[in-house]
Amino acid sequence: xxxxxxxxxxxxxxxxxxxxxxxxxxxxxxxxxxxxxxxxxxxxxxxxxxxxxxxxxxxxxxxxxxxxxxxxxxxxxxxxxxxxxxxxxxxxxxxxxxxxxxxxxxxxxxxxxxxxxxxxxxxxxxxxxxxxxxxxxxxxxxxxxxxxxxxxxxxxxxxxxxxxxxxxxxxxxxxxxxxxxxxxxxxxxxxxxxxxxxxxxxxxxxxxxxxxxxxxxxxxxxxxxxxxxxxxxxxxxxxxxx
Amino acid sequence: xxxxxxxxxxxxxxxxxxxxxxxxxxxxxxxxxxxxxxxxxxxxxxxxxxxxxxxxxxxxxxxxxxxxxxxxxxxxxxxxxxxxxxxxxxxxxxxxxxxxxxxxxxxxxxxxxxxxxxxxxxxxxxxxxxxxxxxxxxxxxxxxxxxxxxxxxxxxxxxxxxxxxxxxxxxxxxxxxxxxxxxxxxxxxxxxxxxxxxxxxxxxxxxxxxxxxxxxxxxxxxxxxxxxxxxxxxxxxxxxxxxxxxxxxxxxxxxxxxxxxxxxxxxxxxxxxxxxxxxxxxxxxxxxxxxxxxxxxxxxxxxxxxxxxxxxxxxxxxxxxxxxxxxxxxxxxxxxxxxxxxxxxxx
Ligand SMILES: Nc1ncnc2c1ncn2[C@@H]1O[C@H](COP(=O)(O)OP(=O)(O)O)[C@@H](O)[C@H]1O
Ligand SMILES: [Mg+2]
Numbered sequence: 395x396x397x398x399x400x401x402x403x404x405x406x407x408x409x410x411x412x413x414x415x416x417x418x419x420x421x422x423x424x425x426x427x428x429x430x431x432x433x434x435x436x437x438x439x440x441x442x443x444x445x446x447x448x449x450x451x452x453x454x455x456x457x458x459x460x461x462x463x464x465x466x467x468x469x470x471x472x473x474x475x476x477x478x479x480x481x482x483x484x485x486x487x488x489x490x491x492x493x494x495x496x497x498x499x500x501x502x503x504x505x506x507x508x509x510x511x512x513x514x515x516x517x518x519x520x521x522x523x524x525x526x527x528x529x530x531x532x533x534x535x536x537x538x539x540x541x542x543x544x545x546x547x548x549x550x551x552x553x554x555x556x557x558x559x560x561x562x563x564x565x566x567x568x569x570x571x572x573x574x575x576x577x578x579x580x581x582x583x584x585x586x587x588x589x590x591x592x593x594x595x596x597x598x599x600x601x602x603x604x605x606x607x608x609x610x611x612x613x614x615x616x617x618x619x620x621x622x623x624x625x626x627x628x629x630x631x632x633x634x635x636x
Numbered sequence: 637x638x639x640x641x642x643x644x645x646x647x648x649x650x651x652x653x654x655x656x657x658x659x660x661x662x663x664x665x666x667x668x669x670x671x672x673x674x675x676x677x678x679x680x681x682x683x684x685x686x687x688x689x690x691x692x693x694x695x696x697x698x699x700x701x702x703x704x705x706x707x708x709x710x711x712x713x714x715x716x717x718x719x720x721x722x723x724x725x726x727x728x729x730x731x732x733x734x735x736x737x738x739x740x741x742x743x744x745x746x747x748x749x750x751x752x753x754x755x756x757x758x759x760x761x762x763x764x765x766x767x768x769x770x771x772x773x774x775x776x777x778x779x780x781x782x783x784x785x786x787x788x789x790x791x792x793x794x795x796x797x798x799x800x801x802x803x804x805x806x807x808x809x810x811x812x813x814x815x816x817x818x819x820x821x822x823x824x825x826x827x828x829x830x831x832x833x834x835x836x837x838x839x840x841x842x843x844x845x846x847x848x849x850x851x852x853x854x855x856x857x858x859x860x861x862x863x864x865x866x867x868x869x870x871x872x873x874x875x876x877x878x879x880x881x882x883x884x885x886x887x888x889x890x891x892x893x894x895x896x897x898x899x900x901x902x903x904x905x906x907x908x909x910x911x912x913x914x915x916x917x918x919x920x921x922x923x924x925x926x927x928x929x930x931x932x933x934x935x936x937x938x939x940x941x942x943x944x945x946x947x948x949x950x951x952x953x954x955x956x957x958x959x960x961x962x963x964x965x966x967x968x969x970x971x972x973x974x975x976x977x978x979x980x981x982x983x
Contacts, residue, residue, distance in 0.1 A: 446869065469875030481870035483863045493856060494863050498875035500856050544874065 396454075397422045397552050397583035398443070403451035405435075405442040412438045413607045415451070420552065420585045425578050427586040427594040427615065429628055430604035436587040437478050439604070440556050443585075444468060444475045455552065470498055472551030476558060480541040484530030488521055491529050491540055495547030507547070514543040517573060535566040542573060553577065554585045559593060571597050591628035595619040603628070640827045645945045651834040652917075653941020654841035655896050659918025660925065660933040661848055662892040667927045668865035669885040670878075671786050672778055675793040678915025679800035680766050680893025682908055685901035686804060688762045689813035691745065694752050698807025699765050700742045706772040707734035714775075734772075741765055755817060763894050770890025771883040778886075782878055797912065804908035812905040817898070837899045844895060845934065848888075852930070861885060865928075917944065920959060924966050936966075 398420040405413040412435045420426040428436055442449040445465040453461040460468055483491050492514055493500075496507045515522035518539040524532060529540055538558060545553060555574065559567040567590070575597055578584060588594035594615075595601055601618040603611040611621065618624050659677060666674040687697035711734045718726040741764045748754065748761040777796050781788060821832040852858035864871040864881040872878065897911060904910070917940050924936025940959055947958040 444873065446872065464877070465872045466875050466877035466879075469873070475873055477869070477873065481867050481873060483866045483870055485866055486859070486862065490859055490863075494859060494871075494876065495874050497856065497860055548874065 395422045396420060397424075397456070398585065399452075399454040400443070401452040401454070403439075403442065403449050403453065405438055405447060405449035407438075407447070411607070413442070413449070416604075416607075416609055418602050418609060418612070420583050421600060423578070423581050423583055424599040425574065425584040425586055425597055426600045426602070427588060427598035428602045428604050429588055429591040429594055429624075431627075432589065434604045435607040436604055437556055440475055440477070440554050440585070440587055443554060444473065466498075469548060472549070473554070474545045474548045474550035474552070475554045476538075476541045476545045476556060478556040478560065480537050482529040482537060482540055482544070485528060487526050487528055488532070488540055489525040491544050492521075492547050495544035496549075499547075499549065510547055510549070514546055517546075517576075518543055534561050535563065538562060538566070538570060542570070546577075550582060552583045552585065554587070556587050557589060558586070559588065559590045567593065591624070592619075595624075595629075641949065643826075643828050645949055646942070647828060647830065647834060649942040649945035650938070651837050651941075652944060653938035654838050655900055655914070656917045656921050656937035656940050657934040658841055658844055658892050658896055659915050660921035660937045661845065661930055662889040663915075663918055663922040664925060664927060664930055664933045665852075665861065666885050666889045667922070669861050670774070670778060670782070670789075670882045672789045672793055673786070673927070674889060675790070675912075676773070676797040676800050677889055677893055677918065678911035678913070679797060679804065680769070680890050681897035681900065681911030681914055682804050682906055683769070683800070683911070684762050684766045684894035684897030685815060685906035685911070686808040686813055686908065687765055688758055688815045688898055688901060689906075690808065691748050691758045691761060692752060692755075692815060694749050696742075696745050696749050697765065698803075699769075700738075700745050702803060702807070703738045703765055703768060703772075704742060706769065706776065707738040710734045710772060710775050737768065741768070759817075759898055762898060763891065766894035766897075767887055767891045770886035770888070770893075773890075774882045774886035779879060779882060782882065801909050801912065808908055810908065812907045812910075813901065814903075814905055815898070815901040817902045833902050840895070840899055844892070848930075857884065917941075917959060920963055920966075923963055923970075926970050 396419040400416060400418050403413060403416045404411065416439065418426070418428070428439065430436055438447065441447045443453060445463060445468050449461070451461065452459050455471060455473065460471065483494065489511070492511050493507065496504065496510060500507060515525070520536055521539055521543055524536060529537070532540060542558070558570050558574070562570065571593055574584060574586065586594055586598060595618055598615040601613065601615045602609050603618070603624065611618065611623065613621070619629065663674055663677055666672055683699050687699045690697035711731055715727050715730050718730065741761070744761050745765060748757045751757060773796060777792055778789065781792065818832050818836055822829055852862060860871070860876045861881050861884060864876055864878065868878070871881070893911070896914070897906065900906070900914065918937060920940050921937025922933045924939065925931070925933025940962070943962060944955060944959050948955045951958065
């Protein structure tokens with residue numbers, strides 16, 4: 395059973411085609427990862443899955459095709475994206491950024507939002523220290539934590555992460571990947587996009603390699619990590635010190 | 637100028653400035669949330685004042701038909717779309733909002749027209765007639781092109797303004813009206829003769845401004861509006877739909893316009909196109925706030941009130957020119973001191 399099933403998805407910006415008929419799946423409760431070089435179309439893929447840019451093809455979530463639904467509707471179904479650019483509300487305090495992560499739930503009358511804020515603070519004590527500070531004044535690592543925390547406030551069923559390690563210090567990268575592993579154990583299905591192939595393949599169950607808008611390889615993450623082509627192109631630094 | 641005259645002019649300035657401030661806040665809200673430079677803001681003033689005057693004359697205002705017509709149109713467009721998808725619940729919600737609600741308001745209008753002495757009811761009915769026109773306008777004129785460039789949205793706004801002005805002329809004719817709100821009380825404070833009317837304007841405006849501050853500062857809906865203004869993509873990603881924030885900001889704008897119309901109509905003769913001229917002063921205030929800064933926009937509007945009041949004493953023929961000439965140095969100053977808000981980068 396797949397949480398997300400993408401079939402023959404093509405996406406472009408105007409006349410420029412970026413993704414050429416991708417088919418991929420995120421197994422229920424598992425972590426799937428898409429690795430690939432800069433410019434391969436990873437961000438484009440996630441944006442299309444969230445409905446931020448239009449695409450052709452089927453996007454089946456659970457048992458319905460959501461390809462024609464708006465971003466807000468997809469959020470309502472339980473999809474959630476932590477975008478590459480984080481897209482925080484920079485002139486608002488940390489606490490308000492988190493609160494708004496639960497906006498659709500609040501509109502539906504949820505009363506346990508405060509508990510979820512507390513849970514996010516427990517996961518990221520740093521955010522609690524900074525809760526009255528404007529999001530725009532946070533460091534890169536804190537911004538990533540806030541983006542992740544804001545996403546968790548939506549109680550996602552399928553969480554998509556676009557380069558969560560981008561520009562972060564190794565220690566923070568470890569923390570973030572630890573959180574991703576924790577989330578999987580709570581039953582959230584995850585689609586992880588990374589240039590940091592080693593970290594991604596370590597945490598993921600299944601992997602895809604995207605190059606120039608096409609999926610060129612796929613397989614269980616451990617097998618991919620042993621694949622000579624992946625070793626050479628993406629894990630080439632495997633033996634050099636960090 | 638004697639001190640007494642200055643005091644007297646100041647009273648006038650603050651009374652008008654408070655109205656301009658309300659309008660400026662609405663303009664800032666609509667612009668930051670939807671990127672629409674809301675030219676029709678002032679039309680709500682005229683529509684509200686003329687509707688109130690008609691109710692006070694014991695007649696049902698034509699704006700009621702506008703409301704019913706708009707509701708039917710929206711039901712036809714949105715209702716058919718959701719019926720095709722067999723979403724019956726959604727259809728019921730649309731019909732309730734766009735057919736049942738206007739019908740109830742129309743009923744209230746008929747009832748209110750038969751009770752010419754019940755001023756409070758007339759005011760409530762007027763607000764109820766005009767406020768839903770905001771979200772209706774958003775749905776019909778702006779939502780279909782929500783991602784269009786700012787210039788396109790502006791041109792549509794101008795078109796909507798002319799349409800509304802035309803409707804006001806059709807429904808109410810070219811006659812000016814004044815409404816009766818409070819008994820003509822006034823009292824002496826030192827040398828100043830304070831009228832109940834201007835006191836009511838100032839207090840009501842202040843209350844509304846405080847309510848707006850609470851809405852934007854402390855409620856999750858107000859925060860959602862601000863979040864949309866700060867980062868459109870971020871807002872969509874947390875599930876704040878632009879349809880929802882657009883409708884909410886337009887409802888606020890219509891409510892503020894209607895309230896302003898009700899407040900000014902006892903001491904300003906309102907014609908079908910007067911509202912637009914009043915809202916232009918609010919625009920000057922909003923521009924002082926860079927169209928994005930609420931407190932600056934409110935203060936700027938107060939400045940406009942003072943400028944207008946004192947120039948009407950010194951150089952009354954040039955009153956309007958002086959106020960609008962203010963835009964030039966303000967724009968110069970702003971373009972030198974501020975960086976523009978980020979434009980959407982979405983395709
Ligand atoms: N807004 C855009 N308009 C046009 N082309 C774009 C846009 N965004 C990305 N692209 C192009 O699409 C391709 C894939 O980009 P992207 O999805 O960001 O790749 P990745 O996330 O894998 O680095 C690149 O060639 C990029 O130049
Ligand atoms: Mg990318």
